[in-house]
Amino acid sequence: MTGWTIAAALCLGFGAGLLSGVFGVGGGILFVPTLLLLGLGQVEASATSLLAIVPTAAVGAWRQRTYGNLRVRAAALVGGVSVLGAELGVQAATRIDESLLRRLFGVLLLTVAAQLAIRTLRQGRRYPDEA
Amino acid sequence: MRPERLPMTARLVAIGLVAGVFSTLFGVGGGIIVVPLLVGLTAFPAHAAAATSLGAILVTATAGVVLYAVRGELEPWYAALVGLPAVVGAVAGAHLQQRLSGRALTLAFAGLLAVIGAWLVGG
Numbered sequence: 001m002t003g004w005t006i007a008a009a010l011c012l013g014f015g016a017g018l019l020s021g022v023f024g025v026g027g028g029i030l031f032v033p034t035l036l037l038l039g040l041g042q043v044e045a046s047a048t049s050l051l052a053i054v055p056t057a058a059v060g061a062w063r064q065r066t067y068g069n070l071r072v073r074a075a076a077l078v079g080g081v082s083v084l085g086a087e088l089g090v091q092a093a094t095r096i097d098e099s100l101l102r103r104l105f106g107v108l109l110l111t112v113a114a115q116l117a118i119r120t121l122r123q124g125r126r127y128p129d130e131a
Numbered sequence: 132m133r134p135e136r137l138p139m140t141a142r143l144v145a146i147g148l149v150a151g152v153f154s155t156l157f158g159v160g161g162g163i164i165v166v167p168l169l170v171g172l173t174a175f176p177a178h179a180a181a182a183t184s185l186g187a188i189l190v191t192a193t194a195g196v197v198l199y200a201v202r203g204e205l206e207p208w209y210a211a212l213v214g215l216p217a218v219v220g221a222v223a224g225a226h227l228q229q230r231l232s233g234r235a236l237t238l239a240f241a242g243l244l245a246v247i248g249a250w251l252v253g254g
Contacts, residue, residue, distance in 0.1 A: 009209060010212055010216050011216075012213065013212060013213035013216035013220070014217065014219060016213065016217050017216060017221040017224060018221070018223055018224040018227070020221055021221040021224020022227055026161075026163060026188075027160070027214075027221070028157070028160045029163070031158070031217070032158045032159065034213055035206075035213065038209060038213075040209060044206055046155065046156070046157060046199070047158065047204040047205045048206045048207075048213075049159070049210075050154070050192045050195040051192075052214030052217060053159075053160050053188065054193055055214055056217060056218055057160060057188045059218055060221075061185040061189050064182035064185055064186075065186075067182070069178045069179050069181070069182030070179075070182040071175070071183045071186075072186065074143055074173075074175075074183050074187075075183045075186030077144065077147065078146050078147040078165065078187035079186065079187035079188070079189065079190025080190060081143070082147040082151030082161075082187060082190065082194065083190070084151060085155075086155045086194045086198055087151075088151070089155030089156040090195065090199060092156055093156050102251050103252050105157050105251055106249065106251030106252035106253075108157055108163075108248075109247055109248030110244075110245055111163075113242070113244035113245035116240070117237075120241070
């Protein structure tokens, strides 16, 4: 890893965090393209994005808990069961073609963009802290 | 059977399964799918849904990290270089939110996401 890669990663990471904070979208949809730009493959980018999400989600969840918005038992149930789904997702991601996975991720980004645009045009208000 | 007729636990279990697959497949937290599912299937208010989704993501993402790490797909240094400044950025962004919440700006951001999406679909 060169000095330039490190500097680019730090700047892009800060920018991704800033955008997700301002626009109320999750860090992951910005981390994955950032990691692709830094030269990682699609599966590596997904895996690494998940690790980068952990501190952001921890800070966000802790803050929301102090606001009284977090329903701990529901979160524990959804999170606990999601581990089974996560294994299925990893199996699928490591088996299907990386270029197909990249295209599917592109479709996801287009969907998020459309949803954000529709939400903004329809009501002009946003829900912060979605991840 | 309509989802509203199922017990709450069954609905949360279904949401968890979908969230897990989605999250590891795409490397995202899954809030984009969990928040609307919580609002639609369990009638959580929007703020409770967003907060509860974050709590669930903490577990999902941690599990995904472990599952990918054992397969050798994880790049921890990249995660630290991108993820740690992102925490600072997210806190700054949340503070800037009130001042920067113009519709034009949000639409511009949606446009940026659409451009990246089109690049990935096309490339």
